[in-house]
Amino acid sequence: xxxxGDLVEIVTKDNVYHGILMPKPEIFKSxxxxxxxxxxxxxxxxxxxxxxxxLIKKAKKTKQKKKxxxxxxxxxxxxxxxxxxxxxxxxxYATGGTYASLTAEDFVELEPKILEFANIRAKxxxxxxSEDVGYADWITMAKEIKKELDKKEVAGVxxxxxxxxLHYTASMLSFMFPKLSKPVVxxxxxxxxxxxxxxxxMNLISSVIAATQKIGEVMVCMHATSNDDFCYLHRATKxxxxxxxxxxxxxxxxxxxxxxxxxxxxxxILTDYKKPDEKTExxxxxxxxxxxxxxxxxxxxKILDYYVKQxxxxxxLMGTGLGHVPKKIVQKIxxxxxxxxxxxxxxxxxxxxxxxxxxxxxxxxxxxxxxxxEDMLPEVAYVKLMHVxxxxxxxxxxxxxxxxxxxxxxNKTISVKMFMN
Amino acid sequence: xxxxGDLVEIVTKDNVYHGILMPKPEIFKSxxxxxxxxxxxxxxxxxxxxxxxxLIKKAKKTKQKKKxxxxxxxxxxxxxxxxxxxxxxxxxYATGGTYASLTAEDFVELEPKILEFANIRAKxxxxxxSEDVGYADWITMAKEIKKELDKKEVAGVxxxxxxxxLHYTASMLSFMFPKLSKPVVxxxxxxxxxxxxxxxxMNLISSVIAATQKIGEVMVCMHATSNDDFCYLHRATKxxxxxxxxxxxxxxxxxxxxxxxxxxxxxxILTDYKKPDEKTExxxxxxxxxxxxxxxxxxxxKILDYYVKQxxxxxxLMGTGLGHVPKKIVQKIxxxxxxxxxxxxxxxxxxxxxxxxxxxxxxxxxxxxxxxxEDMLPEVAYVKLMHVxxxxxxxxxxxxxxxxxxxxxxNKTISVKMFMN
Numbered sequence: 001x002x003x004x005g006d007l008v009e010i011v012t013k014d015n016v017y018h019g020i021l022m023p024k025p026e027i028f029k030s031x032x033x034x035x036x037x038x039x040x041x042x043x044x045x046x047x048x049x050x051x052x053x054x055l056i057k058k059a060k061k062t063k064q065k066k067k068x069x070x071x072x073x074x075x076x077x078x079x080x081x082x083x084x085x086x087x088x089x090x091x092x093y094a095t096g097g098t099y100a101s102l103t104a105e106d107f108v109e110l111e112p113k114i115l116e117f118a119n120i121r122a123k124x125x126x127x128x129x130s131e132d133v134g135y136a137d138w139i140t141m142a143k144e145i146k147k148e149l150d151k152k153e154v155a156g157v158x159x160x161x162x163x164x165x166l167h168y169t170a171s172m173l174s175f176m177f178p179k180l181s182k183p184v185v186x187x188x189x190x191x192x193x194x195x196x197x198x199x200x201x202m203n204l205i206s207s208v209i210a211a212t213q214k215i216g217e218v219m220v221c222m223h224a225t226s227n228d229d230f231c232y233l234h235r236a237t238k239x240x241x242x243x244x245x246x247x248x249x250x251x252x253x254x255x256x257x258x259x260x261x262x263x264x265x266x267x268x269i270l271t272d273y274k275k276p277d278e279k280t281e282x283x284x285x286x287x288x289x290x291x292x293x294x295x296x297x298x299x300x301x302k303i304l305d306y307y308v309k310q311x312x313x314x315x316x317l318m319g320t321g322l323g324h325v326p327k328k329i330v331q332k333i334x335x336x337x338x339x340x341x342x343x344x345x346x347x348x349x350x351x352x353x354x355x356x357x358x359x360x361x362x363x364x365x366x367x368x369x370x371x372x373x374e375d376m377l378p379e380v381a382y383v384k385l386m387h388v389x390x391x392x393x394x395x396x397x398x399x400x401x402x403x404x405x406x407x408x409x410x411n412k413t414i415s416v417k418m419f420m421n
Numbered sequence: 422x423x424x425x426g427d428l429v430e431i432v433t434k435d436n437v438y439h440g441i442l443m444p445k446p447e448i449f450k451s452x453x454x455x456x457x458x459x460x461x462x463x464x465x466x467x468x469x470x471x472x473x474x475x476l477i478k479k480a481k482k483t484k485q486k487k488k489x490x491x492x493x494x495x496x497x498x499x500x501x502x503x504x505x506x507x508x509x510x511x512x513x514y515a516t517g518g519t520y521a522s523l524t525a526e527d528f529v530e531l532e533p534k535i536l537e538f539a540n541i542r543a544k545x546x547x548x549x550x551s552e553d554v555g556y557a558d559w560i561t562m563a564k565e566i567k568k569e570l571d572k573k574e575v576a577g578v579x580x581x582x583x584x585x586x587l588h589y590t591a592s593m594l595s596f597m598f599p600k601l602s603k604p605v606v607x608x609x610x611x612x613x614x615x616x617x618x619x620x621x622x623m624n625l626i627s628s629v630i631a632a633t634q635k636i637g638e639v640m641v642c643m644h645a646t647s648n649d650d651f652c653y654l655h656r657a658t659k660x661x662x663x664x665x666x667x668x669x670x671x672x673x674x675x676x677x678x679x680x681x682x683x684x685x686x687x688x689x690i691l692t693d694y695k696k697p698d699e700k701t702e703x704x705x706x707x708x709x710x711x712x713x714x715x716x717x718x719x720x721x722x723k724i725l726d727y728y729v730k731q732x733x734x735x736x737x738l739m740g741t742g743l744g745h746v747p748k749k750i751v752q753k754i755x756x757x758x759x760x761x762x763x764x765x766x767x768x769x770x771x772x773x774x775x776x777x778x779x780x781x782x783x784x785x786x787x788x789x790x791x792x793x794x795e796d797m798l799p800e801v802a803y804v805k806l807m808h809v810x811x812x813x814x815x816x817x818x819x820x821x822x823x824x825x826x827x828x829x830x831x832n833k834t835i836s837v838k839m840f841m842n
Contacts, residue, residue, distance in 0.1 A: 044784060129782055131745035133718050164742035165718045226837055243840060244743045244773030251841065291724075294715040294739065296803065297554050297586050303712075306727050318715065321585035322665045324552035352665030357464065361550055382717065416647055419664060420672065420841045 005059030010035060010045055011052040017045065021053075036194075069108055071119055076155035078118040078211045079148035080107055083126040083133075083141065085162025087189035087200055110193065111201045114208045117265055118155070121148075130162025130188075133169060139284045141169065142176045146282045149182050156183040156211030158204075163188035163241060163249065166220060170236035171380045174218040174407040175387035176284055179277035184218045185210045186236070190247045199223050199247040206231035206261040213267060216276035217408070219258060223247040232257040235273075237380050237409035240350065251421070253350055254375040254414050274408070287389035290314040292382040294348065301328040304336065313393065314342040314385045317370075318378045323347055323354035324361055330368050337369030342398050344371045344385055346378040351419050371399050374410045384409060426480030431456060431466055432473040438466065442474075457615070490529055492540055497576035499539040499632045500569040501528055504547040504554075504562060506583025508610035508621055531614065532622045535629045538686055539576070542569075551583025551609075554590060560705045562590065563597045567703045570603050577604040577632030579625075584609035584662055584670065587641065591657035592801045593707075595639040595828040596808035600702035601695075605639045606631045607657070611668045620644045620668040627652035627682040634688060637697035638829070640679060644668040653678035654688075658801050658830035661771065672842070674771055675796040675835050695829070708810035711735040713803040715769065722749040725757065734814065735763040735806045738791075739799045744768055744775035745782055751789050758790030763819050765792045765806055767799040772840050792820050795831045805830060 002008045004023040009016060010033065022034040022042060031047040082088045082102055102124040108115055125144045126137055141159060148157045161169055170186045177184070187207035189200040199222070207221040210233050218236040225248050234252045243249035256271040289312045293303070307315050315336070319325045323345040325333070333343045345365065347354050353375040356366035366372065373381040381402070388401045403410075411418075423429045423442050431438040431454065443455040443463060453465040454474075503509045503523060523545040529536055546565045547558060562580060569578045582590055591607045598605070608628035610621040620643070628642040631654050639657040646669050655673045664670035677692040710733045714724070728736055736757070740746045744766040746754070754764045766786065768775050774796040777787035787793065794802040802823070809822045826833070 041778060042781075043778060129745070129780070131741055131782060132747050134747075135719055164745050168718050241742065241770050242772050244768050244770045244775060246773060246840060248840075249770065249773070288719065290719075291721065292715055292717050294713055296713050296800065297589050298556055298709065298711075298807075300712065300731070302731075303724070303727060306724060310721070310723075320552055321662065324550070324585050326553050326555075347665050349662050349665045349670065351663050352667065352670070354665060357462065359550070361552060363465065379717065386719075419667060419669075 002053050002055045003059065006055055007057040008035070009054040009056055010050055011054070012045060012049040013051065017043070069104060069115065069120070072115070075118050076212045077153050078120060078156055078158055078208050079151075079154050080104070080120060080122040080158045080160065080208075081141070081144055081148065082122065082124045082160045083137070083162075084128040085130050085160065085188055086192050087160045087187065087203070089192055107204065111204050113263070114205050117205070117209050118212055120208070121154070128162070130164040130166060133162070133165050135286065135288050138169060138172045138176070138286075142173055142282060142284050145173070145184055146280060149184070149280045154182070156185065156213070158207045158211050159184065159186045161186050161188050163190055167236070167239050167241055167250070168379050168383060170218055170220050170239065171409065172383040172387070174236040175384055176282060177218065177280060178283055179279060179281035180216045180218070181276050181278060181280045183211050183213055183215045185221050185233070186218070187221045190223075190245060190249055197247070202228055202263055203231060205263050209261050209265055209267065214276055215258070216274045217258070220250055221261060222250040224257070224260060231261045233259040233261055235408045237407050238377070238411070240377055240379065252418070253377055254352070254418050255408075255411050256415070256418060285390035286386040287313055288386065290316070290382060290386045290389060292316045292318070292378060294318045295320060295325050295329065297326070299326065299329070301326070301332045304329070304332045308336060308339060308341065312341060313389050314344065316344040316346060316373075316378060316382045316385055318348040319345050319354070320348060322359070322362060323356070323365070323372055324359070325365065327361070330361070330364055333365065333370050334368040337395070340393075340395065342371065342385065342389065342395065343369065344373050344381050344402060346373045346376060346381045348378070350377065353414065371402050373402060375414060376409050380409050423474050423476045424480065427476055428478040429456070430475040430477055431471055432475070433466060433470040434472065438464070490525060490536065490541070493536070496539050497633045498574050499541060499577055499579055499629050500572075500575050501525070501541060501543040501579045501581065502562070502565055502569065503543065503545045503581040504558070505549040506551050506581065506609055507613050508581045508608065508624070510613055528625065532625050534684070535626050538626070539629050539633055541629070542575070549583070551585040551587060551590075554583070554586050556707065556709050559590060559593045559597070559707075563594055563703060563705050566594070566605055567701060570605070570701045575603070577606065577634070579628045579632050580605065580607045582607050582609050584611055588657070588660050588662055588671070589800050589804060591639055591641050591660065592830070593804040593808070595657040596805055597703060597705055598639065598701060599704055600698035600700060601637040601639070602697045602699060602701045604632050604634055604636045606642050606654070607640070608642045611644075611666060611670055618668070623649055623684055624652060626684050630682050630686055630688065631680075635697055636679070637695045638679070641671055642682060643671040645678070645681060652682045654680040654682055656829045658828050659798070659832070661798055661800065673839070674798055675773070675839050676829075676832050677836070677839060704811075706811035707807040708734050709807065711737070711803060711807045711810060713737045713739070713799060715739045716741060716746050716750065718747070720747065720750070722747070722753045725750070725753045729757060729760060729762065733762060734810050735765065737765045737767060737794075737799060737803045737806055739769040740766050740775070741769060743780070743783060744777070744786065744793055745780070746786065748782070751782070751785055754786065754791050755789040758816070761814075761816065763792065763806065763810065763816065764790065765794050765802050765823060767794045767797060767802045769799070771798065774835065792823050794823060796835060797830050801830050
């Protein structure tokens with residue numbers, strides 16, 4: 001009988017499928033068989049519809065012989081912390097289980113070239129798809145990163161993460177580290193290692209190179225173009241996933257990337273960055289009672305009552321244009337600020353700055369107590385507000401902190417070249 | 422005493438302001454004076470703080486002598502319908518009132534060159550800032566457009582609109598006109614006519630040129646670059662405002678613009694477009710019980726209960742990446758679809774396609790009954806779902822229509838060049 005990892009042909013009433021039989025993931029409690037097609041995509045086929053499963057080729061038993069890695073005293077040490085996502089997914093057909101790249105040896109096996117730039121330590125701290133990342137995970141990540149940064153021999157930390165919410169995590173970590181003595185580099189992959197076009201290898205090696213630099217920031221390291229020419233190192237508070245599947249999906253918005261990173265170790269600095277602080281400081285206190293709400297024509301303003309009723313402390317609105325919302329929402333904001341709920345305004349345009357003074361409707365919004373978040377990305381304003389409300393609940397102080405540039409999230413001088421780039 | 426329109430100097434305790442005294446807008450019931458600074462921005466100054474208002478130069482009385490426009494029988498006729506927004510705002514300092522460009526003569530006075538390309542008819546159908554546009558306005562616009570298109574002498578319609586929600590209106594109008602015998606061109610301005618860098622003139626003339634073309638689509642005509650070189654003519658269902666203030670804020674997403682329009686009348690076609698239909702058909706039936714919801718780490722899934730309780734018929738989710746949502750939201754979607762509420766999945770990445778089959782979490786979503794909206798923009802999926810639910814409430818039919826390319830909203834062959842362009 002065919003087993004996971006075998007190349008098979010599955011015949012149903014309507015089709016013939018050709019591919020590798022996949023181990024049954026936990027999620028499939030239903031009666032289906034999962035096949036990885038030659039295209040690299042997986043499909044599920046209802047067992048009832050299967051007429052025949054023909055074994056074409058048995059899977060090769062892969063022997064897990066791992067070389068012990070020698071310490072190179074001339075090189076810095078980088079800690080790789082893995083949390084799950086595409087970059088650490090690797091299906092072991094022989095054993096039939098899904099396991100993630102976890103040990104230093106696993107990473108070296110994946111991309112031996114990383115040893116040219118650093119000694120590698122590695123630890124699996126979470127196993128989670130990024131769409132399921134939550135508050136507790138952010139705190140776990142921050143604490144584990146702190147532990148590594150505090151080790152004298154560690155030059156920097158690489159955190160592997162699913163790409164979907166990688167930019168949320170990156171900016172949250174930025175705010176959680178008011179001071180940072182070493183670089184923290186988040187990296188992900190848009191395509192898994194079993195696909196020819198996988199970006200895992202180049203992203204991984206680039207992130208290790210980035211983690212050896214003297215930069216005191218949380219950053220995101222991902223493919224810069226649709227070719228394999230170099231990676232961008234983005235400021236965590238200025239980056240966003242802008243494409244569902246492209247390898248160069250991550251783009252700096254209203255800001256230049258900090259640097260280009262080449263796999264030969266070259267790092268080309270593109271803009272100002274923060275030098276490392278003397279010591280690393282961690283503050284994981286966040287207020288979870290914060291929401292992010294998209295504003296659109298026809299929006300029911302009563303949806304905001306839900307947050308009032310649930311005793312939320314803050315709401316970030318994604319307004320239109322310069323930060324506009326319909327008149328009926330302005331009324332609701334007045335009501336909310338009177339109840340001491342912080343209302344922040346960002347723009348769904350993503351690019352550009354919100355303003356509280358250009359049009360009379362905007363001035364009205366400001367008088368209603370709304371806080372305009374400059375050129376901050378909505379996602380960044382959302383995590384920042386959680387962080388700020390973790391520090392203080394005083395409206396005036398919250399406003400002051402939200403409009404203060406804490407971690408590069410506000411750019412006072414946006415260049416014309418920072419648009420769609 | 423200084424009057425509205427006069428150049429003045431206002432001295433307060435801390436500052437001296439130099440600018441044109443503005444007529445007091447309705448909104449300022451407070452005791453403030455509005456001054457238009459040389460930068461083009463307006464500021465409000467508290468009357469209590471004013472020490473002195475010095476008159477520098479009296480406003481010139483502008484005489485409203487309007488030339489009667491002669492009909493040029495060699496040229497086509499374009500109807501300009503105005504609805505408000507920056508493009509039709511023009512402060513008349515002499516009379517002190519805010520009035521909008523409404524008559525054909527007003528538009529010709531604004532940009533006399535339009536008479537080289539078309540005879541102009543004009544009508545003010547609404548006076549509204551675009552952040553306040555709602556269902557009723559969409560229906561008003563569609564009906565007024567239909568009236569103009571039905572006139573034999575009219576070659577096409579230009580609709581002037583505030584830019585904030587212009588793309589929502591444009592795609593709604595696309596769906597409301599299943600058949601279109603003439604072009605409908607939406608146009609706005611990012612900067613008002615009293616600013617040197619105003620895009621009003623070039624956008625207006627380009628939209629008139631566009632409205633004389635043989636194209637059976639609703640389109641958006643706006644500045645293509647940060648220079649005054651040409652305008653883009655975008656497909657209504659593929660365009661989005663991507664910058665809060667730039668003149669070239671409108672970008673085609675997952676699609677090329679239909680054409681470049683030059684102010685000398687040249688139109689350079691860039692991609693396929695729809696030829697005019699024999700007759701125009703209008704269907705303004707929409708279902709208002711539809712919501713658009715942003716998905717993010719930490720989202721409270723109970724927010725969806727609000728829409729269940731309020732008996733909504735459809736919700737469009739802006740998921741992460743390929744269309745992911747947290748597990749707890751998947752459970753909620755199951756519950757909603759069982760209650761016959763349509764749940765559509767789009768991506769907050771904006772660029773790229775959503776998928777229901779790549780990752781197991783996505784397959785779970787699909788089994789929960791969610792409809793993946795291909796490469797549709799979230800805003801477009803939102804107005805499309807209103808339109809589709811206006812036609813049918815049968816889930817299978819809704820799914821079929823949502824995944825069918827009705828008005829160019831789905832692009833099956835996204836080119837690599839359609840990213841960040």
